[in-house]
Amino acid sequence: MTSPAEPPAAPLLRIRGAGIRRDDRELWSGLDLDVAPGELIAVLGPSGTGKTTLLRAILGLQELSEGTIDAVGQPVRRRGNRRIGYLPQARPLPPETPLRGRDLVGLGVDGHRFGFPVPRRGDRARIDALVAAVGASSFADRPAGTLSGGEQQRLRVGQALADDPRLLLCDEPLTSLDLANQQAVVDLIDRHRRTGAGVLLVTHDINPVLDIVDRILYLANGRFTLGTPREVLTTRVLSDLYGVPVFVSEVGGRLVVVGAPDAESSAHHHDGPDEELHG
């Protein structure tokens, strides 16, 4: 296991004046964000506002138009970073995928290695430990393509945690999971955060993660708001951000945002099948 080289107080992620422009359209600009160890920040906003793009920029897969990003103590330069865990938006695997469940986790351990595919000493124990940590031992030997969405997602969390990353980026980790599996995945992410890792979590529905969120980064209209859930998720703040009247209210213990316009009218790009915040 790797241990963080930087002192624990330093932010795991430091974004300064970051902006991304695409085809003359500004996704967002002037973004400043620090993620402290053990902090979980949810990234919200309508589709097409560049939430996935932000995660890709942190990983070095997307160039910034302006500004800088320091991740786990180093400026982002190269494409990809094994010191950051990444859970991209999930698609179910094809049924005939020639891998077992545990091999999904294994990709995080040795998937980047070139050379003859001979396992190194310790790989097997590492994979076993990760499989156990995400509670997947009972189904890890079954064909990956036959596992349920929740089972696949647990294994993908295991893959993302392969190098015990100090920074974890999750893109819609709960989409198309039933409530029990949503809770299980939230628990896994929260447990990793409690080891001192910083987490950035893109979601279209704040409710399943509301209890564990420290701050919210809300992107809309090329602008953003950053603050605690109580500060950001208010009728006044969101109306100001969207530029039209938006109502936040609590219905049956769940927060719902009513009247938020989709970014479609002003956006030509879509990061994925994410929707506007709903309850």
Added chain:
Amino acid sequence: MNLADIVQAMFGGLPQYGEILALVSNSVWAGAVLGLVGGLIGVFVMQRDMAFAVHGISELSFAGAAVALLVGVDVVTGSIVGSLIAAAIIGWLGARARDRNSIIGVLMPFGLGVGILCLSLYNGRAAGRFSLLTGQIVSVQSEQLGWLAGICALVLLGLLIIWRPLRFDSLDPQSAAARGVPTVGVSFAFMLLLGLVVAVAVHIIGALLVMALVVTPAAAAMRVRSGPLAVPVLAAVFGVVSAVGGILLAVMGTLPVSPYITTVSFVIYLVCRAIGSRRDRVVRAAPRPAPAVGRS
């Protein structure tokens, strides 16, 4: 053609089988090596959904070989050049599946047309003129057979070196890129290796039938197994059995090799499908402990 003729065509060589076998032993070896590599690379072809690309590359490989025949240079070199050009174009322009299919759809008839034009202009021996399309390994000269086997060995080496990053990229390119896998380079290397395998297969089984050794064995293996080791090993075994078995059956008579190879690989696929669907039934009948999201 009556029954006696058919029997003569299929089994006429049986009395001299040993002598014939000695004559074609190089072909058997080349077929074995191609079957092995074709089966292995086929696993990635299936995972990356590139069966159509294999067909497209093989038609341009045929065009390259036909041009080489016409201008009087080495045919194997011609097929490799055609193959690599096609693989590079598809790899470069067709990163997304939909783009890829349209590019292949555009390239393929053009390649076939060029090839047929060159064959029509070619004044050489009329016999074997279309062997590039339907294959005739026993007519390939032995020094060329050495080349073909050598190319296969090279592909095998390359494939093993990029095996794990390629597997990661085939399953989940976003995660692979995030973990520093050079996904563009790996994809491009895979296309070049695929191009080389296809060029070899064009000479052994023919441009129209390449998929019988590059797609079918892997598709069969994936029906019955799902382990990361079991599937490639089984696919390679199926490939070798198809190629070698086809050649051994064909030289009993005077018929071409290709229909035997395609038949053997097809029968293997049918058997695997039957086994696979029986296994699916058993899995479905057994109650599963974890809550399953409704997926087929």
